[in-house]
Amino acid sequence: MKKATFLAAAIALLGFTSIDVNAQAPQAAHQAQQQTDNKEKISKEQLPEPVKAVLDHEAYKEWTVGDIFKVKPVEGAANAKTLYEISLTNKEGQTGTILLDETGKDASTEEQL
Structure with missing residues (x-):
């Protein structure tokens, strides 16, 4: 009898967990879509001068710029x-x-996104 009660409780717990995960999935997908919608690929020439100056600094001379x-x-x-x-x-x-x-x-440390 104790095993049956324990088994029923475990199944119920798993059911609640899966419902909670499914409820969070659409919200996470919406946030990911919103972040993608706010991104626009640009070229180095389109960067503001202060950002270009950082990339031209000594610290980044050994690095190649990829996607921006x-x-x-x-x-x-x-x-x-x-x-x-x-x-x-x-x-x-x-x-x-x-x-x-x-x-x-x-x-990178600021929460602006």
Whole structure:
């Protein structure tokens, strides 16, 4: 009898967990779609001068610029700025991405997206 009660409780718990996961999935998909909608691929020439100056700095001379995305702020976000997501690759094949605001400052620690 105890085994049957335990088994029923375990099945019920699994059922609640799967319902919760399914309820969160559409929200996560919506957020991912919203972030994609706010990204626009641009060229290095389209970057603001302060961002170009950062890429021309000594720290990035060994890196090759790859894809560049202009990330527009989410509608309704307070104090949101346009950001620039820049993919870089060095001669050893290591890759990295930097996130800069319009003034060339590191924006990777700010929650603006």
